[in-house]
Amino acid sequence: MLDRYTEMKQWRKNKMETVSANPFTLNEWHDEIIRITVKRALDQVQSERGAPPAPFVFFLMGSGGRFEQGIWSDQDHGLIFHGGPHCQDYFLTLGKEIAVGLDLVGYELCDGNVMASNPMWCQSIHGWKQQISDWLTEASWTSLRYFSTFFDSRGLIGDNRFLHDLKDHSFSMIHDHPELFLRFIDNVDLIKKGIGVFGQFLPEFRGEQSGQINIKQTTFFPYVNALRLLALKEKIYVPSTLSRFQKIKHLYPYIHSFEPYFIQLLYFRLHFQQNARSYQQVHFISLDDLSKKDKKELKWLMRKGHDLFSETKKIIEDGCSRW
Structure with missing residues (x-):
């Protein structure tokens, strides 16, 4: 099985150059690689422990869940199964095999352990509902971060109704509170x-990233966070930022007018990821690599993202004042 994962890594490396210029083609490729890797992990576990003891869904979160991965990506995934607690050991074994397989293929292990190998992210439907309730009841900075990570999710293999059911549960709780x-x-x-x-850039000023801009935090997050907030408000199930833009098109025409800037950002980010050699590098752009035109474009995309988030914040706050 190790050889099969290694073959997948080489296949991924060989094909990457042909798909890396277009963010949508690139993410379709990521999906294909991850899907094949997960199926091979499942084959491995089934050869040792037999068929899964219950129906399940394997799902992606984070940039993978939103269909917004760059050239390099780490792992953010989970498992939901429709069975009792006795099933968890099997699915944790599967989750660990998936994490190992994806790591060997070229997707780094998640630093925060947001993976199906972690019991927090591998549970029965009942366990997941209780955990979501706990996160939203506690409503701490950490618990809401966990919930937001989960909310940007989509099923890749298995029964997607389980994920839909959990989002139903989430919407019910949020709109009751x-x-x-x-x-x-x-x-x-x-x-x-x-x-x-x-109007000057504020790059990192220490460490390996000195003189570089963290495009993920300064530019990408305002768009992603704004559309997630509206998705929660309007009970929108789809996780990708572009899909969320489409869903709010008629509800918030002004917000929808920011969609072209986000598409522009996807291409801009991908263009400057081409020379990145690791996941650690992929979120940073050196100011030395930017032409005068590039710098103008990046500042414009930053400002539009902050305008979008500010407008979204007003919408949410105005709605809360009427509830």
């Missing part, structure tokens, strides 16, 4: 600034 919307805003409101008051 509208004060949670303000907590969600607080959770994502501290956006790292990329531009100073005089």
